[in-house]
Amino acid sequence: MTTETLQAPVPRTPLQEFWHYFKGNKGAVTGLVFILIVCFMALFADIVAPHSPSDQARDALLLPPAWMDGGNWAYFLGTDDVGRDILSRIIHGARLSLSVGLVAVTASLMIGILMGLVAGYCKGVVDTIIMRVVDIMLAMPSLLLAIAIVAILGPSIVNAALAISIVSLPHYVRLTRAATMAEMSRDYVTSSRVIGASPLRLMFVCILPNCVAPLIVQATLGFSTAILDMAALGFLGLGAQPPTPEWGSMLADALQFVQRAWWVVTFPGLMILLTVLAFNLMGDGLRDALDPKLKQ
Amino acid sequence: MFQFIFRRLSLVIPTFIGITLLTFTLIRLIPGDPIEVMAGERGVSAERHAELSAQLGFDQPLYVQYFNYVSGVLQGDLGNSLVTKEPVLSEFLTLFPATIELAFCAAMFAIFIGLPAGIIAAVKRGTLFDHSVMTFSLTGYSMPIFWWALLLMLIFSVNLGWTPVSGRIDVVYWIDDVTGFMLIDSILSGEVGALSSAISHLILPSIVLGTIPMAVIARMTRSSMLEVLSEDYIRTARAKGIAPWRVIIIHALRNALIPVITVIGLQVGILLSGAILTETVFAWPGIGKWLIESIGRRDYPVVQGGILIVASIIIVVNLLVDVAYGIVNPRIRHSR
Amino acid sequence: MSLLKLENLSVTFGQFRAVDQISYTVNEGEVLGIVGESGSGKSVSSLSLMGLIDYPGKVSADELSFMEQDLLSMPETQRRKITGSDIAMIFQDPMTSLNPCYTVGYQIIEALKTHQGGTKKELKTRAIELLNLVGIPAPESRLSAYPHQLSGGMSQRVMIAIAIGCNPKLLIADEPTTALDVTIQAQIIDLLIDLQKQKQMGLVLITHDLALVAEVAHRVIVMYAGQIVESGPASEVFSTPKHPYTQALLASLPESAAGKARLEALPGVVPGQYDRPKGCLLSPRCPYATDHCRNVVPDNQGPLERQVKCHTPLDTMGRPAA
Numbered sequence: 022m023t024t025e026t027l028q029a030p031v032p033r034t035p036l037q038e039f040w041h042y043f044k045g046n047k048g049a050v051t052g053l054v055f056i057l058i059v060c061f062m063a064l065f066a067d068i069v070a071p072h073s074p075s076d077q078a079r080d081a082l083l084l085p086p087a088w089m090d091g092g093n094w095a096y097f098l099g100t101d102d103v104g105r106d107i108l109s110r111i112i113h114g115a116r117l118s119l120s121v122g123l124v125a126v127t128a129s130l131m132i133g134i135l136m137g138l139v140a141g142y143c144k145g146v147v148d149t150i151i152m153r154v155v156d157i158m159l160a161m162p163s164l165l166l167a168i169a170i171v172a173i174l175g176p177s178i179v180n181a182a183l184a185i186s187i188v189s190l191p192h193y194v195r196l197t198r199a200a201t202m203a204e205m206s207r208d209y210v211t212s213s214r215v216i217g218a219s220p221l222r223l224m225f226v227c228i229l230p231n232c233v234a235p236l237i238v239q240a241t242l243g244f245s246t247a248i249l250d251m252a253a254l255g256f257l258g259l260g261a262q263p264p265t266p267e268w269g270s271m272l273a274d275a276l277q278f279v280q281r282a283w284w285v286v287t288f289p290g291l292m293i294l295l296t297v298l299a300f301n302l303m304g305d306g307l308r309d310a311l312d313p314k315l316k317q
Numbered sequence: 318m319f320q321f322i323f324r325r326l327s328l329v330i331p332t333f334i335g336i337t338l339l340t341f342t343l344i345r346l347i348p349g350d351p352i353e354v355m356a357g358e359r360g361v362s363a364e365r366h367a368e369l370s371a372q373l374g375f376d377q378p379l380y381v382q383y384f385n386y387v388s389g390v391l392q393g394d395l396g397n398s399l400v401t402k403e404p405v406l407s408e409f410l411t412l413f414p415a416t417i418e419l420a421f422c423a424a425m426f427a428i429f430i431g432l433p434a435g436i437i438a439a440v441k442r443g444t445l446f447d448h449s450v451m452t453f454s455l456t457g458y459s460m461p462i463f464w465w466a467l468l469l470m471l472i473f474s475v476n477l478g479w480t481p482v483s484g485r486i487d488v489v490y491w492i493d494d495v496t497g498f499m500l501i502d503s504i505l506s507g508e509v510g511a512l513s514s515a516i517s518h519l520i521l522p523s524i525v526l527g528t529i530p531m532a533v534i535a536r537m538t539r540s541s542m543l544e545v546l547s548e549d550y551i552r553t554a555r556a557k558g559i560a561p562w563r564v565i566i567i568h569a570l571r572n573a574l575i576p577v578i579t580v581i582g583l584q585v586g587i588l589l590s591g592a593i594l595t596e597t598v599f600a601w602p603g604i605g606k607w608l609i610e611s612i613g614r615r616d617y618p619v620v621q622g623g624i625l626i627v628a629s630i631i632i633v634v635n636l637l638v639d640v641a642y643g644i645v646n647p648r649i650r651h652s653r
Numbered sequence: 654m655s656l657l658k659l660e661n662l663s664v665t666f667g668q669f670r671a672v673d674q675i676s677y678t679v680n681e682g683e684v685l686g687i688v689g690e691s692g693s694g695k696s697v698s699s700l701s702l703m704g705l706i707d708y709p710g711k712v713s714a715d716e717l718s719f720m721e722q723d724l725l726s727m728p729e730t731q732r733r734k735i736t737g738s739d740i741a742m743i744f745q746d747p748m749t750s751l752n753p754c755y756t757v758g759y760q761i762i763e764a765l766k767t768h769q770g771g772t773k774k775e776l777k778t779r780a781i782e783l784l785n786l787v788g789i790p791a792p793e794s795r796l797s798a799y800p801h802q803l804s805g806g807m808s809q810r811v812m813i814a815i816a817i818g819c820n821p822k823l824l825i826a827d828e829p830t831t832a833l834d835v836t837i838q839a840q841i842i843d844l845l846i847d848l849q850k851q852k853q854m855g856l857v858l859i860t861h862d863l864a865l866v867a868e869v870a871h872r873v874i875v876m877y878a879g880q881i882v883e884s885g886p887a888s889e890v891f892s893t894p895k896h897p898y899t900q901a902l903l904a905s906l907p908e909s910a911a912g913k914a915r916l917e918a919l920p921g922v923v924p925g926q927y928d929r930p931k932g933c934l935l936s937p938r939c940p941y942a943t944d945h946c947r948n949v950v951p952d953n954q955g956p957l958e959r960q961v962k963c964h965t966p967l968d969t970m971g972r973p974a975a
């Protein structure tokens with residue numbers, strides 16, 4: 022029997038399905054590629070960067086980028102006021118930004134999941150307390166809360182990372198709790214409880230896998246918030262302290278160069294924008310690919 | 318409706334208590350002896366230590382301290398600045414109009430651009446316009462605004478010379494502080510050119526501060542409109558033969574606005590925290606700059622009080638948004 | 654005179670033909686029943702009459718005319734004058750078909766104002782009349798009710814009030830009772846038929862309920878996979894179906910009357926976008942299918958009043974012709 026058919030979609034495994042949708046999203050793929058490049062730069066900063074980030078070339082202060090009059094190809098993006106190579110500082114800054122992002126996201130993800138599971142599983146007073154705290158944290162803008170925390174603990178990169186992990190907790194708690202509550206009402210969970218599966222086993226084996234997709238998306242978006250907040254804290258002088266090559270703190274005293282050296286101002290910020298944009302693009306792509314219904 | 322407002326109000330109280338607990342605890346989390354830290358590196362004499370300790374109430378049990386703190390707060394007593402010795406509240410009140418003015422203009426910018434952009438993008442889904450709106454808003458959403466401020470300053474103030482670099486008005490004008498709002502005060506002053514100077518000082522900071530809210534509003538409006546446009550009642554409206562603009566504005570937008578209003582409300586927090594960065598770059602004398610400078614000066618009562626006030630403002634605004642939400646959404650208004 | 658006439662109307666979404674070359678007419682005062690399984694294109698075809706198919710959907714036809722006016726070539730603004738006044742439509746789910754943000758009164762008056770105009774007071778009086786007409790008690794107070802305060806049956810009555818507000822000549826009712834309680838269903842149908850008789854409207858009644866069609870419709874159209882497979886006077890089509898599909902529909906009457914969309918008598922489902930057979934669209938499911946059926950698309954057979962799209966239409970005994 023011959024039938025004329027339009028090309029019917031072939032059934033795929035979930036992973037293939039995911040990849041099929043993800044790679045159809047140009048923005049998401051671009052984001053992924055950019056992030057991979059930044060990761061590469063961060064991992065091999067010592068090899069990739071043409072100079073040490075702290076080398077001060079005394080004879081080359083505020084050198085413009087290479088393609089401009091007076092530029093020098095040895096300092097592709099120019100140099101800052103004490104003669105440090107901006108490109109090298111940006112490359113080393115990638116290492117810092119990504120590791121802060123990684124630490125902050127991992128920490129808040131783990132604690133957030135735990136709190137969410139507990140809140141959703143125990144219900145009652147525990148749940149109420151956790152959710153009230155979460156609500157209060159959500160009522161405060163994350164940057165303000167982070168500033169408050171750093172203001173008290175004192176400005177440093179570790180404290181900034183700590184502050185960022187704390188302020189991003191609420192999202193993970195909420196997501197996990199909602200998924201837990203939904204899962205808890207399912208028959209199979211009830212029956213596993215009846216046959217006496219331990220709460221821990223239930224939480225991590227039955228419930229957790231069901232909220233992985235939204236958590237992955239949130240974690241990706243969390244990276245962009247972490248990098249953005251970190252840079253903002255650095256800019257305000259509350260994060261990484263001056264000699265450290267961090268994207269935000271590179272801009273901390275850039276205001277005085279707006280008049281004379283645009284490159285000192287432009288490139289670090291551009292790098293922040295592109296990296297954050299890449300994570301956001303990838304997060305959007307992940308969300309659409311993992312579950313179209315997840316869009317809120 | 319009153320019942321609805323009352324219920325919302327009762328939810329605010331625990332949140333407020335939580336915030337006071339937070340700010341109360343913050344100052345006690347300072348590593349080391351808070352009084353020594355506050356006094357700076359010079360160290361303090363024993364009697365100055367005791368004096369400060371008494372002044373701040375550190376010599377009493379914690380719960381008494383907390384009770385005193387909250388009752389002070391409720392009477393408007395947020396303590397005094399360690400640096401200027403002025404009451405925190407009065408310092409705040411003198412600086413707040415500048416921030417409101419900036420945040421208000423930024424919000425207007427965000428709404429008047431973001432809302433129409435989102436609506437048109439949804440109606441013209443899949444077109445070049447739609448794609449541009451989505452690209453721009455994602456970029457705006459990812460923007461480190463302190464850098465955006467520097468960049469706009471570089472282009473419009475330094476290279477083109479169109480806008481001033483910083484402050485609220487040209488130094489040649491001496492404007493009496495009547496309302497605290499420069500736009501109003503400059504009109505009241507009657508000085509020629511004062512208003513236009515005030516406006517030109519506002520433009521860049523407003524754009525910078527409004528960028529992220531604009532992006533968020535545009536995205537939210539678009540997705541909300543898309544969802545509403547596929548609803549059955551839109552089909553009903555179109556089946557009545559009414560004009561397309563009526564379908565979009567009267568039937569779709571009214572419903573699509575419900576989630577957008579919530580999002581606009583949430584932007585108040587973003588505006589206030591964004592103001593910290595924007596005011597720092599543009600030397601705008603508002604509470605954001607005040608807070609950051611106080612942190613630098615270790616003026617903890619100011620930090621504590623400032624954060625408490627800002628957080629309270631955000632809670633109040635969220636409450637107002639909830640009420641507005643009830644007004645546009647009859648289902649909520651009538652629910653018990 | 655025929656009120657509505659369509660010839661070879663097709664609606665396509667990209668490659669997919671949701672409605673495939675259908676032709677029929679509706680006369681003044683006539684009730685036309687349209688039946689068919691889920692996904693057979695009943696809703697899409699009626700939405701195309703209202704001009705409510707959106708990009709990327711495309712409507713094409715050799716003729717689509719209402720009272721001798723060509724609907725497809727007329728300017729958009731003129732078409733809107735007809736939509737909602739001369740042709741009106743009510744939908745399947747009344748609970749989601751009313752705008753939750755506006756009162757019942759507002760939504761009724763809006764349609765009146767658009768097409769007829771009048772002062773505020775006149776419009777209000779007319780709205781109350783309409784609510785009375787569709788059997789809503791205490792109409793004055795209902796005007797200020799919001800849709801979420803109404804039951805499903807009430808909402809559908811309001812929808813009917815909106816639809817008949819401008820005295821339409823043709824009313825399209827797309828499964829007007831599917832979403833309602835069984836007890837309410839009969840009331841709504843009675844109301845519709847009453848109004849139809851009173852106002853001598855043409856009524857296109859789309860439903861899964863064959864018994865209902867047999868009872869109230871003058872003529873009936875059976876749709877399958879976007880095509881009309883059989884049409885004719887209701888009594889004839891139901892007493893002596895000529896198409897195997899109609900026969901199967903009738904055979905599963907108890908289930909379909911209960912609102913079950915699947916046909917027990919015919920295994921399988923309506924072909925979708927990707928599995929369109931080459932020959933007769935029913936051939937994969939038809940008990941009488943031959944190789945000829947599987948390879949060659951059948952034509953419409955019989956006179957215009959009584960057509961059937963089958964190579965071997967059934968005889969009066971319900972057996973395929975030789």
Ligand SMILES: Nc1ncnc2c1ncn2[C@@H]1O[C@H](COP(=O)(O)OP(=O)(O)OP(=O)(O)O)[C@@H](O)[C@H]1O
Binds near residue numbers: 671692693696
């Ligand atoms: N906007 C659209 N885009 C693509 N396909 C569509 C669209 N609208 C409808 N279709 C397809 O057209 C076909 C016919 O749908 P239609 O709603 O007319 O069926 P129906 O006969 O009314 O079914 P039901 O009894 O369930 O209401 C379906 O296969 C549907 O998937």
Ligand code: SF4
Binds near residue numbers: 934936963
């Ligand atoms: S043409 Fe053949 S397959 Fe199609 S309905 Fe008739 S008998 Fe069945």
Ligand SMILES: [Mg+2]
Binds near residue numbers: 695696697828
């Ligand atoms: Mg339908």
